[in-house]
Amino acid sequence: MTEQLDSATSVKLQLSNGKTIPALGLGTIPPDDNPGSVKDQVITAIKEGYRHLDTAWYYGSEKYIGEALKELFDEGVVKREDLFITTKVWPSFWHNPEKSLNTSLKDLGLDYVDLFLQHWPITLHGDENGQPATPKKDDGSLIYDDDPANGTKYIETYHKMEDILDKTDKVKSIGISNYSIKKLEQFLPEVRKYKPVVNQIELHPQLPQQDLVDYCESRGIVIVAYSPVGGPGAPVLEIPLINELAKKYMVTPNEIAEAYHILNNRGVLSRSANLSRIKTITRLPKLSKEELKALYQVGVDNPKRYNCVPYGFGIGFRWWTGDLYSTDIGVMKPHFETV
Ligand SMILES: NC(=O)c1ccc[n+]([C@@H]2O[C@H](COP(=O)([O-])OP(=O)(O)OC[C@H]3O[C@@H](n4cnc5c(N)ncnc54)[C@H](OP(=O)(O)O)[C@@H]3O)[C@@H](O)[C@H]2O)c1
Numbered sequence: 001m002t003e004q005l006d007s008a009t010s011v012k013l014q015l016s017n018g019k020t021i022p023a024l025g026l027g028t029i030p031p032d033d034n035p036g037s038v039k040d041q042v043i044t045a046i047k048e049g050y051r052h053l054d055t056a057w058y059y060g061s062e063k064y065i066g067e068a069l070k071e072l073f074d075e076g077v078v079k080r081e082d083l084f085i086t087t088k089v090w091p092s093f094w095h096n097p098e099k100s101l102n103t104s105l106k107d108l109g110l111d112y113v114d115l116f117l118q119h120w121p122i123t124l125h126g127d128e129n130g131q132p133a134t135p136k137k138d139d140g141s142l143i144y145d146d147d148p149a150n151g152t153k154y155i156e157t158y159h160k161m162e163d164i165l166d167k168t169d170k171v172k173s174i175g176i177s178n179y180s181i182k183k184l185e186q187f188l189p190e191v192r193k194y195k196p197v198v199n200q201i202e203l204h205p206q207l208p209q210q211d212l213v214d215y216c217e218s219r220g221i222v223i224v225a226y227s228p229v230g231g232p233g234a235p236v237l238e239i240p241l242i243n244e245l246a247k248k249y250m251v252t253p254n255e256i257a258e259a260y261h262i263l264n265n266r267g268v269l270s271r272s273a274n275l276s277r278i279k280t281i282t283r284l285p286k287l288s289k290e291e292l293k294a295l296y297q298v299g300v301d302n303p304k305r306y307n308c309v310p311y312g313f314g315i316g317f318r319w320w321t322g323d324l325y326s327t328d329i330g331v332m333k334p335h336f337e338t339v
Contacts, residue, residue, distance in 0.1 A: 009049035016220035025052035027271030042068035056088035062107035092126025149314035182316030224267035249285035
């Protein structure tokens with residue numbers, strides 16, 4: 001007889017401030033061709049048992065999430081306090097995270113978010129409304145307000161987020177995203193009152209980064225993994241071991257990719273525009289320690305990062321294709337221009 005599997009949606013992780021975060025979250029980057037479809041993705045996920053939604057001002061999906069939440073609340077499917085909702089301040093809004101947060105809350109139709117993250121530890125040259133979100137020169141390179149490799153202005157954003165937590169009821173917890181060890185070492189001694197509870201980063205069996213994971217864990221910062229299957233096309237699911245384990249445990253390969261994090265006490269964010277897929281990625285197979293280690297070893301042998309976007313240049317991550325500062329090639333020389 002098949003053993004009844006636990007549901008990944010019911011696992012909660014402890015945060016350093018005494019609160020908890022549901023381990024499995026629904027990612028809400030919208031599909032380019034149909035951003036409004038995020039509304040149905042959220043409704044489907046919540047009805048399926050998801051209690052954690054991950055969004056950001058930058059994604060442009062918050063108003064659709066707001067429509068979904070209104071319907072779910074009106075129908076009595078869930079109450080606000082049943083959900084854990086994360087949003088983020090984008091680097092072009094670095095100078096005014098409260099204004100960014102207010103925009104997000106208005107679109108979401110909420111009074112507060114459970115977690116407010118700094119999206120990247122960099123500062124882009126946006127106006128008072130964070131526009132343009134991706135300021136670029138004619139040659140396509142980003143326009144920064146500070147050197148992304150060695151500047152420290154990005155820390156001012158976090159100080160303002162600490163003030164929001166201190167002085168308002170608009171956020172329950174604050175945290176960070178896309179912080180490397182290099183940035184954490186520069187930033188953590190500057191935290192005034194509230195340590196970040198979460199660092200949201202790309203992580204999956206092809207991208208080991210155990211040093212960063214250990215660094216965060218030893219400082220009480222919970223890792224939340226994004227792109228668990230490597231993003232569009234799900235390249236991580238081509239790993240033969242993932243498929244072997246999926247067969248063994250009679251689950252989908254996605255559920256193996258999620259279990260890799262949840263069983264290691266990390267959060268994980270999955271996204272799908274396919275409503276039936278959203279429903280089939282919530283079981284939690286009980287992988288053994290040896291199997292978890294074997295999954296980790298895949299990336300040690302052949303590391304691969306999928307989100308090599310330019311915002312990550314200079315931050316100090318390894319295996320960041322195109323980043324002259326990527327520490328795997330040992331080159332760290334400041335040459336970014338700011339305005
Ligand atoms: N903090 C940050 O900087 C950051 C960066 C990236 C992402 N995130 C967050 O993390 C969430 C998840 O990241 P992600 O969107 O990169 O994640 P992902 O879950 O790794 O990738 C989702 C993509 O994989 C496809 N996919 C999933 N399972 C598949 C399967 N079995 N076969 C074929 N295709 C499959 C989906 O296609 P279908 O739609 O067809 O299912 C979708 O295009 C985001 O939505 C966002 O909330 C945060």
